[in-house]
Amino acid sequence: MTQDQLKQAVAQAAVDFILPSLDAKSIIGVGTGSTANCFIDALAQHKTAFDGAVASSEATAARLKGHGIPVYELNTVSELEFYVDGADESDEHLNLIKGGGAALTREKIVAAVTRTFICIADASKLVPVLGAFPLPVEVIPMARSHVARQLVKLGGDPVYREGVVTDNGNIILDVHNLQITNPVELEAQINAIVGVVTNGLFAARPADLLLLGTSEGVKTLKA
Numbered sequence: 001m002t003q004d005q006l007k008q009a010v011a012q013a014a015v016d017f018i019l020p021s022l023d024a025k026s027i028i029g030v031g032t033g034s035t036a037n038c039f040i041d042a043l044a045q046h047k048t049a050f051d052g053a054v055a056s057s058e059a060t061a062a063r064l065k066g067h068g069i070p071v072y073e074l075n076t077v078s079e080l081e082f083y084v085d086g087a088d089e090s091d092e093h094l095n096l097i098k099g100g101g102a103a104l105t106r107e108k109i110v111a112a113v114t115r116t117f118i119c120i121a122d123a124s125k126l127v128p129v130l131g132a133f134p135l136p137v138e139v140i141p142m143a144r145s146h147v148a149r150q151l152v153k154l155g156g157d158p159v160y161r162e163g164v165v166t167d168n169g170n171i172i173l174d175v176h177n178l179q180i181t182n183p184v185e186l187e188a189q190i191n192a193i194v195g196v197v198t199n200g201l202f203a204a205r206p207a208d209l210l211l212l213g214t215s216e217g218v219k220t221l222k223a
């Protein structure tokens with residue numbers, strides 16, 4: 001199977017997983033990226049089975065609306081049963097690195113209000129130790145140099161993501177060469193740097209379920 005076929009398979013598995021729990025009032029949290037896009041396209045086949053969605057990015061909101069799925073502001077929704085999103089890396093405990101698509105802050109906010117966070121990914125994303133994928137950090141623009149210096153003190157090599165402005169008007173530093181053996185601690189340490197909005201470690205709030213696309217079929221991992 002190609003990587004695209006694996007993404008489609010996990011997207012369909014996520015739809016199959018949530019469908020029995022949906023009703024006309026259900027609002028679903030939807031992530032960002034190519035795997036999340038597969039999920040949106042699969043979900044659109046069942047748009048009469050639920051009310052609408054909360055989007056983790058402007059790009060996702062546009063894709064949902066393109067399918068005729070109503071998009072709600074998170075502030076109008078008190079809690080979400082499901083949030084479905086991809087990841088750049090996951091370890092076996094479902095700690096994630098996210099933010100390859102620069103949507104990490106909104107993704108983390110949607111995950112925070114969700115009861116069940118379902119991560120969908122092809123098998124290449126499952127790693128023994130997080131950090132081969134450079135860790136994205138969203139930063140207030142004027143704090144870029146200060147934050148970069150603090151990240152070097154933590155042992156990383158931050159690289160400014162040229163030409164990228166997040167949906168929140170900020171910049172991204174991608175931190176290379178981290179061996180993330182304690183993701184909960186590192187997530188908190190980086191978030192404590194003045195000027196950091198958030199970082200792409202999802203460890204304080206990991207995924208609840210990982211649907212992993214493999215050549216032998218979709219495997220389900222639980223936190």
Ligand code: 5RP
Binds near residue numbers: 033035088099104107
């Ligand atoms: C966006 C993300 C994505 O979930 C992550 O980058 C994975 O993307 P893809 O499904 O395209 O591999 O965190 O900010």
